[in-house]
Each structure stands twice: as structure tokens, then as C-alpha cells.
Amino acid sequence: MNEVRITTEASADGSESGTTMAAPREEFIKLFTRYQRRVFLFILSQVPNPVDAEEIHQETNVIIWRKFDRFELGTNFLAWSCQIANYEVLKYRQRQRRDRHLFSDEFVRQVASDAVEQADELEQRRQHLAVCLSKLKSHDLELIQQRYASGESGKSVAELIGRPINSVYQSLSRIRRTLLECVNRQIRAQATP
Amino acid sequence: MSVSHIQHDELVQLLEELCEDRLDRQQAARLEELVLGDPEARTFYLEYISLHGTLYWDAARGGVEEPEAAEEAVGARDATVAGPVAATRWEHGRRRATAIVATAAAVLVAAVGLAMWPRTAPEGSGIVQVDPAIEAGGADSNVAVDTAPRQPATIVAAPGRQSANKVAKNSTAREAVTEPGNKPGNKPGNKPGSKTSNPPSTRTGPPAGSLAGIVGFVDERVTAVWQDNEITSSEVASDSEWLRRVYLDIVGHIPPANDVMAFLKDRRPGKRSEAIERLLDDSDYIRHSTTVWSNLLVGRGTRREVNRGSLEKFLRESFARNRPWNEVVGELVAARGRNDENGAVNFLLAHLNNDAAPATAITARLFLGTRVQCTQCHNHPFNDSRQEQFHGLSAFFKSTRAAAVRGSEAFELISGSPDGVAYYEDRQGVLHMVPAGLAGQRVDLEGVEHPRAELARLMTRGSDPRLARAMVNRTWARLLGHGFTTQVDDMGPHNPPSHPEVLDRLAREFVASGFDVKQLVRWICSTRAYGLTSRMTAANSIDDPATGRPPLFSRVYAKPMSVEQLYDSLLVATQADRITASDWESVAANRRRWQSQFVYSFETDENDEAVNFDGTITQAMMMMNGPLIREALSQQPGSYFHQVVHARGSDVDRVKRLCLSALGRFPSSAEMKAIGEMLPLRPTAQARQTPASGPLAEGLQDVFWAYLNSSEFITVP
Numbered sequence: 001m002n003e004v005r006i007t008t009e010a011s012a013d014g015s016e017s018g019t020t021m022a023a024p025r026e027e028f029i030k031l032f033t034r035y036q037r038r039v040f041l042f043i044l045s046q047v048p049n050p051v052d053a054e055e056i057h058q059e060t061n062v063i064i065w066r067k068f069d070r071f072e073l074g075t076n077f078l079a080w081s082c083q084i085a086n087y088e089v090l091k092y093r094q095r096q097r098r099d100r101h102l103f104s105d106e107f108v109r110q111v112a113s114d115a116v117e118q119a120d121e122l123e124q125r126r127q128h129l130a131v132c133l134s135k136l137k138s139h140d141l142e143l144i145q146q147r148y149a150s151g152e153s154g155k156s157v158a159e160l161i162g163r164p165i166n167s168v169y170q171s172l173s174r175i176r177r178t179l180l181e182c183v184n185r186q187i188r189a190q191a192t193p
Numbered sequence: 194m195s196v197s198h199i200q201h202d203e204l205v206q207l208l209e210e211l212c213e214d215r216l217d218r219q220q221a222a223r224l225e226e227l228v229l230g231d232p233e234a235r236t237f238y239l240e241y242i243s244l245h246g247t248l249y250w251d252a253a254r255g256g257v258e259e260p261e262a263a264e265e266a267v268g269a270r271d272a273t274v275a276g277p278v279a280a281t282r283w284e285h286g287r288r289r290a291t292a293i294v295a296t297a298a299a300v301l302v303a304a305v306g307l308a309m310w311p312r313t314a315p316e317g318s319g320i321v322q323v324d325p326a327i328e329a330g331g332a333d334s335n336v337a338v339d340t341a342p343r344q345p346a347t348i349v350a351a352p353g354r355q356s357a358n359k360v361a362k363n364s365t366a367r368e369a370v371t372e373p374g375n376k377p378g379n380k381p382g383n384k385p386g387s388k389t390s391n392p393p394s395t396r397t398g399p400p401a402g403s404l405a406g407i408v409g410f411v412d413e414r415v416t417a418v419w420q421d422n423e424i425t426s427s428e429v430a431s432d433s434e435w436l437r438r439v440y441l442d443i444v445g446h447i448p449p450a451n452d453v454m455a456f457l458k459d460r461r462p463g464k465r466s467e468a469i470e471r472l473l474d475d476s477d478y479i480r481h482s483t484t485v486w487s488n489l490l491v492g493r494g495t496r497r498e499v500n501r502g503s504l505e506k507f508l509r510e511s512f513a514r515n516r517p518w519n520e521v522v523g524e525l526v527a528a529r530g531r532n533d534e535n536g537a538v539n540f541l542l543a544h545l546n547n548d549a550a551p552a553t554a555i556t557a558r559l560f561l562g563t564r565v566q567c568t569q570c571h572n573h574p575f576n577d578s579r580q581e582q583f584h585g586l587s588a589f590f591k592s593t594r595a596a597a598v599r600g601s602e603a604f605e606l607i608s609g610s611p612d613g614v615a616y617y618e619d620r621q622g623v624l625h626m627v628p629a630g631l632a633g634q635r636v637d638l639e640g641v642e643h644p645r646a647e648l649a650r651l652m653t654r655g656s657d658p659r660l661a662r663a664m665v666n667r668t669w670a671r672l673l674g675h676g677f678t679t680q681v682d683d684m685g686p687h688n689p690p691s692h693p694e695v696l697d698r699l700a701r702e703f704v705a706s707g708f709d710v711k712q713l714v715r716w717i718c719s720t721r722a723y724g725l726t727s728r729m730t731a732a733n734s735i736d737d738p739a740t741g742r743p744p745l746f747s748r749v750y751a752k753p754m755s756v757e758q759l760y761d762s763l764l765v766a767t768q769a770d771r772i773t774a775s776d777w778e779s780v781a782a783n784r785r786r787w788q789s790q791f792v793y794s795f796e797t798d799e800n801d802e803a804v805n806f807d808g809t810i811t812q813a814m815m816m817m818n819g820p821l822i823r824e825a826l827s828q829q830p831g832s833y834f835h836q837v838v839h840a841r842g843s844d845v846d847r848v849k850r851l852c853l854s855a856l857g858r859f860p861s862s863a864e865m866k867a868i869g870e871m872l873p874l875r876p877t878a879q880a881r882q883t884p885a886s887g888p889l890a891e892g893l894q895d896v897f898w899a900y901l902n903s904s905e906f907i908t909v910p
Binding site: 037044045048049102103104106107110111114115125129145149155167168170171173177179183 | 209414691743
């Protein structure tokens with residue numbers, strides 16, 4: 001699934017910087033695609049609205065492509081990308097009027113530095129999440145899929161399935177907590193074999 | 194431990210709001226505070242966000258994988274068990290100056306009051322101290338979870354007491370929590386309406402206006418929310434618990450022992466609805482409603498301009514005739530004249546300081562469920578309440594002032610000739626002029642002789658749903674222990690209600706009933722939710738609004754008694770008033786005097802809801818050593834205690850009667866056992882012949898004292 005999405009992004013951005021050389025390019029594309037999601041999550045931790053985060057992510061991608069010749073293969077690609085993303089988050093926050101910031105600069109800084117530190121743990125959790133999703137009861141899975149289908153929100157899902165909005169929020173909340181607990185259990189189980 | 198547990202719940206709640214893009218500015222600030230303050234919270238934040246982000250990213254993940262293989266599926270079972278049950282310890286402090294130092298008392302309170310308020314005890318303290326009132330100060334989560342681990346309680350008797358010193362075991366305390374009055378065969382009736390809910394899409398409206406229809410709808414919606422959250426509600430409340438609650442809620446005091454007896458014996462299925470009807474017709478319903486509303490309207494303190502007696506008379510007459518609520522509010526808002534002649538003027542007389550800003554704020558808060566005081570100075574950051582609205586509303590009050598009436602103590606509320614506009618400066622310092630208006634509707638007050646009458650009309654004619662919604666929310670909160678919104682009077686768009694359909698329906702029906710306040714109480718008291726016990730179980734431990742989660746009403750949330758409820762209940766339990774005063778007037782005067790001792794420790798600037806018996810040291814001392822309790826325990830003729838001592842029954846009966854009178858239930862077997870070991874109970878034949886005296890009478894005093902000072906006593910279950 002990811003592949004589809006990423007290839008389209010990559011080619012769109014790639015065509016823009018099409019003049020760059022092709023030799024290390026393949027390696028670069030591999031890294032680029034591998035870390036797409038993690039860069040997105042990194043941005044999302046600071047700009048919690050996914051739509052905004054996606055926008056910033058797109059801009060980050062553009063810069064990453066533009067600067068790809070400056071990246072030294074063999075160094076930490078994620079750290080490098082996150083630096084760029086960081087800068088894009090700042091730019092985004094500057095564009096936004098100050099009084100629309102939900103979070104303070106201090107908060108964003110702190111979260112960003114933690115997110116880089118814990119990147120590997122978070123990636124591990126993601127893998128467990130797949131297992132946990134498969135354990136969900138079918139109607140819960142259906143609801144959470146509907147919620148996260150593109151462009152949807154708890155509110156629109158409520159309208160779609162004709163359930164009171166509050167009850168949908170409560171169900172979603174319960175499912176997310178359940179998933180989180182499940183991931184925690186998986187991690188613990190792995191830690192103590 | 195328990196603190197971070199609560200914070201954890203709060204954090205989850207905030208993160209949920211964040212995921213659904215509903216986090217407002219205050220919540221964001223709180224989230225920052227929690228996250229920045231604690232590295233663990235930071236990790237948790239990242240884990241939650243990346244879960245959310247991953248779901249978002251992977252949204253298109255395909256088909257369901259073998260759901261039947263999910264034997265140890267992540268489901269309700271795991272989800273509920275996963276919520277850590279707070280390991281709580283209880284501390285009971287006891288300080289008492291008098292000579293009555295009783296082990297019996299200590300054991301009882303440990304058993305009886307078993308920590309309605311969980312609290313962390315200092316490590317290694319083996320001594321259980323009894324100080325329920327102080328304990329109440331930590332009121333957060335009011336109910337003990339049955340499954341929660343408990344600190345073993347060792348009780349050390351004060352020296353000088355006879356051989357009765359025993360050690361109470363933890364198990365006794367635990368057993369005591371299960372209520373003995375609730376026999377299995379004694380299932381209460383009165384559960385009108387549908388029991389189980391179909392999928393919520395069945396929305397065929399039951400007949401409008403009928404009790405069964407309304408209650409049925411509410412039950413269906415509330416039950417559906419339990420299912421959405423995959424919780425099971427608490428059990429139906431025992432008759433003892435329910436009766437005590439409904440008495441305190443409707444008539445403002447505990448049920449007398451005789452009423453409890455009669456109710457427990459009654460086997461008819463409709464007895465609960467009958468009790469509701471009887472209490473709504475009781476004159477104490479009028480008295481209690483008057484007390485509640487005069488405290489809300491003018492506070493408990495005294496102001497020179499306010500004639501409380503006159504206001505109470507106005508309210509008493511209103512509740513006695515069950516006048517439509519919109520009419521009562523209209524009169525309060527539009528009132529003019531002398532405060533001794535027209536009781537309604539006292540409401541605004543109490544709030545005219547500071548250019549009538551408090552009058553504007555409290556009118557919006559009490560009657561419209563809207564907090565506008567912040568928008569006095571700035572626009573609301575995240576809803577559309579604007580400075581303009583506050584000042585538009587305040588324009589109605591601009592010409593109102595108070596004047597002393599010459600040659601008397603009275604004050605007069607006067608409406609002068611209005612200019613119909615208000616001025617304010619915005620934060621950039623620009624001066625604005627706003628015409629009078631309510632909820633976006635502007636009113637031209639040019640030439641209007643009595644602007645507040647216009648406001649009253651706008652507020653109460655039914656087109657602004659806020660009047661009904663505010664009253665429904667407040668009444669619901671008063672009865673169930675929590676409103677549909679966290680702050681009962683802050684129902685703005687930034688604060689969506691937990692059960693919007695229930696609130697809407699009740700508000701509509703309330704309007705349709707002609708703003709019938711008694712009906713509203715009757716509906717809510719008849720719901721399934723109101724009939725549940727306040728005791729939490731493992732299956733609904735997540736339903737705890739004290740942790741910041743929205744209420745699910747899968748149990749009733751226990752609440753502390755108000756000062757007035759406490760005083761009146763003490764009188765009912767002890768009949769202490771019969772010793773000191775015979776006529777009604779002096780009983781009332783005594784109550785006011787007693788109550789006035791508390792007021793300074795309760796009063797707040799905005800007369801807000803925080804005025805409760807919230808367990809300051811003063812209150813605790815007052816409870817334990819005050820003259821009222823002393824009289825209650827004295828053996829003077831007339832008091833309940835005297836009657837019990839001289840009754841022709843066994844000593845066990847005496848203990849039972851004391852418990853019944855104080856707590857509305859019989860002593861549990863554990864309590865009875867503990868008491869039996871500590872008091873020199875006599876053979877029945879002898880006990881029937883002679884009144885209790887000497888060490889036995891003192892012991893009985895201690896038992897009664899302990900019951901009256903337990904947390905169970907000061908709690909509305």
C-alpha cells in the first residue's frame with residue numbers, strides 16, 4: 001500500500017529535480033522511500049493536524065530532493081531528513097499567525113528532540129501495531145478503517161454511518177486505547193522472552 | 194502513584210481530543226504542561242501520536258485477517274482490565290477532645306466510612322485515624338472500587354479504655370462495604386422504558402411528553418453509550434442507598450429511620466416511583482429547592498443590600514406553586530422595587546457592583562449556562578463568543594442601580610432611563626459601542642422604559658434554547674452527581690455535552706411541559722442511571738469523570754452533602770433539635786447560626802458551585818466536637834439517642850436503630866461482630882427490662898458518634 005503512495009510522490013518530486021545525476025540516486029530513492037513514514041510521524045508530533053503535517057511533509061520532500069546531492073551516503077538519512085523537516089515546521093509556524101499556534105515553541109522543540117531520540121522504538125511499535133490491528137474485533141476494525149480512510153474524521157464517519165457523533169468519538173477512543181495497550185503488551189512480551 | 198494515574202487518564206483524554214482535532218487552547222496548554230513536566234508523559238505523547246499517525250498513513254490497509262483466530266483478542270476484556278486499578282490507601286485521622294475515646298468508634302468508622310475518598314497514607318502508619326470530614330477534602334474520586342486492594346487497617350485504641358481493645362481485621366472492613374440492607378430477593382422496580390438498546394439507529398420517537406417515553410429514550414441512549422465504551426454498568430442501587438439518595442436530592446435530608454424501615458419492608462414493584470411522588474409533594478421539597486436556589490442566586494454570605502428572607506419567600510412561593518421556570522427567571526431578571534416587598538429584586542441587588550459586570554456574568558451563567566465573564570475583556574479564543582456579546586448583554590443592566598430606601602433598612606432596585614448601548618475598549622484600545630442584544634439578536638432600547646423586561650422576554654420566550662438546556666444540565670448534575678458538561682454552567686460550543694441527544698430531548702420536553710421543574714426532577718429520578726449504585730466495579734472503572742473523562746453514567750457519582758443537607762440530616766438522625774428548641778422559628782434560627790460558622794470557609798467570590806461541605810479543619814472540628822453532636826449524644830429526653838437507650842428491645846436492636854437512623858441501613862455483619870466484641874452487650878431478657886447505662890451507654894454513644902462522623906454519613910450516595 002505504501003509503495004503506491006510513495007512512488008507517486010517520489011516521481012512527482014523527482015521530475016522537478018530531474019537534472020541531478022543518477023549514480024547514487026537509486027540508493028537515495030531507497031532511503032527516501034524507506035523513511036517517508038517516519039519523517040511524516042516526526043512532523044506530526046509537532047503539528048498534530050495530519051493534513052497540515054502532510055503539507056509540511058510535501059514541502060520537506062521537495063527540499064530533500066533538491067538537496068539530495070549534499071547528502072553523504074552512509075550517514076544517518078533519517079536524522080538528516082528530520083533536520084530539513086524541522087526547518088519546514090519552523091517556516092510553517094512562521095507563516096501561521098502566532099495566535100493560531102496550538103503549541104508553544106518550547107513544546108515543539110522538546111518534542112522534536114525526543115522524537116529523534118526515540119525514532120527506533122517508535123518504529124518498532126509500528127510493526128506491532130499491524131499485529132494488534134489484526135486482533136481487533138471486526139466491527140472495531142471496520143470503524144477505525146472508516147475513520148482513517150482518506151479525508152475522513154470522527155465527525156464525518158458519524159454522519160456516514162448515522163451514529164451520534166459522541167458515541168463515535170467514544171468508540172474511537174476506546175479502540176485507540178486498546179491498540180496502544182496491545183502494542184505495549186507486545187513490546188513487553190518481546191522484552192521478556 | 195495515584196496522582197500520575199489520574200494524570201495519565203487526563204493525558205489520554207487530551208490526546209483523544211487532539212486526534213479528533215477538538216483540542217482547544219486551554220486543553221492544549223494543559224497538554225503541554227503535562228508533557229513538558231514529565232519525560233514519561235513525553236514518551237507517551239509520542240507513542241500516541243505515532244499510533245494515530247500510523248493509522249492515518251496506513252489508512253488503506255486491506256481486509257480483515259482471520260478474526261476467529263483472535264482468541265486472546267484485544268477486546269473489551271483486555272481493555273477494561275488494562276486500566277490499572279489504583280492501589281489506594283486510606284487514612285483516617287481522628288482527633289477528638291472529649292473523654293469518649295472508643296475503639297468501637299474507630300472500628301466502625303474504618304468499616305463504615307471505608308474511604309469514600311481514596312487517599313495515600315503515610316508509609317508504615319499502622320494506626321487508623323478517624324477524621325472523615327478532613328478526609329473529604331481530598332475528594333476526587335468518590336467511590337471505592339470493590340476490587341481495589343486495601344491497606345490492612347490496624348486499630349490501636351487509646352489508653353484508658355477497658356478491655357474492649359481489639360484489632361479489626363482488614364477483611365471486616367472490606368465486607369462492610371457490601372450493603373446488608375440489600376437482600377437478593379428485594380429487587381427494586383421502577384425501571385420504565387426499554388432495558389436493552391438496539392443499535393442506535395432506531396430512532397422512532399416514543400410518545401412525546403409521556404414519562405415512559407422520555408425515560409425510555411434517555412435509558413436507551415445512556416445504555417448505548419455504555420455499549421460504545423464496552424463497559425457494564427454498576428448494579429442497581431440497594432433500597433437503602435437509593436432511598437437515602439432520593440431523600441437528600443429531593444427533600445434535602447436523609448430519610449428518618451421509620452421511613453427506611455417501611456421502604457425496606459415494602460415489596461411492591463412500584464415503590465420507587467411512589468417514593469419520588471411522595472417526596473415531590475413533601476413541603477421539604479419546597480424548602481430544599483429554595484435553599485439550593487437562594488445559595489445559587491445570592492450566595493451564602495450576607496450583603497447589606499440583600500434581604501435573604503424576602504428572596505426565600507419569593508422562591509418558596511414559586512416552588513410551592515411549581516411555577517414555570519421561565520416565568521421565575523423572567524421575574525428575577527426583570528424585578529424592580531423594594532427588597533422587602535419584592536423578593537425577586539434581591540438577586541440583582543447582590544450583583545450590581547463593578548458596573549453590573551457580575552450581574553451580567555451571573556445571569557448568563559445561571560440561566561443560560563454560558564460563561565461570558567472572560568469575554569468582558571477579550572474575545573473568546575476558540576468559540577464565537579465575542580466581547581460584543583458580553584457588552585451587548587450588559588447593556589440591559591446599565592441603567593439598573595440600587596438605592597437605600599429612606600427611613601428604613603430596605604433597598605430598592607431601580608431601572609433608570611437607559612441609553613441602550615454599552616461601550617468597551619478592545620485589546621488594541623479601540624473604543625467600541627454596542628447596542629443591547631442577546632445571542633446575536635439586537636434590541637433597540639431607545640425609549641424603552643424598562644430594558645431588563647425586554648431581556649427577560651428574550652431569554653424566556655423559548656426561542657433561545659439555552660434557558661431550558663441550562664436548567665436540564667444543572668438538574669441532571671445535581672441528581673446524578675455530574676452534568677453533561679464538566680462545568681455545569683459552561684455549555685459553550687467549546688465544551689460539547691457528553692450525551693447531546695439526551696440533553697436535547699430533555700430540554701425540548703422541558704419546554705414542552707411548560708418549564709415544569711417538578712416534571713424534570715421526576716424524569717431524571719426515574720431513569721435507569723439514577724437507580725444505579727454509586728459503587729464502581731472493575732467493569733466500569735473507566736467511568737470516572739473525576740479523572741477528566743466524559744461521564745458515562747454507568748453509576749451514580751457520589752457527592753458530598755451541602756452544609757444545609759448535613760445540618761438537616763444531623764437533625765433527622767439525632768433529633769437533637771427536640772432538646773433545645775421546640776418551635777419551628779428557633780429551629781430555623783439554630784440552623785442559620787450553626788451554618789454561619791461554616792460560611793467563611795466556603796464562600797467564593799462568584800458564589801459558584803464550590804460551596805460545599807468540603808472538609809476543612811473547621812468543619813471537621815465542628816462536626817466532631819460541636820454542640821450539635823454533643824447534644825445528639827447526650828442522654829437528655831427527647832433526643833433519638835435517649836429513645837434508643839430507653840427502648841424496650843435487645844442491645845443488638847439498639848445498635849441497629851442507631852445505624853438505621855444515621856446511615857439508613859442495618860449494620861453489616863462485620864460491624865455487628867466488631868461491636869459485639871467491644872461493647873458489654875447484655876442478655877436480651879435483661880436488656881428488655883432496663884435501659885442501657887454505664888459503660889454500655891457510653892459504648893453506644895461511641896457507636897453513634899462513629900456512624901455520624903463517617904464519610905458514609907456526609908456522602909450523598
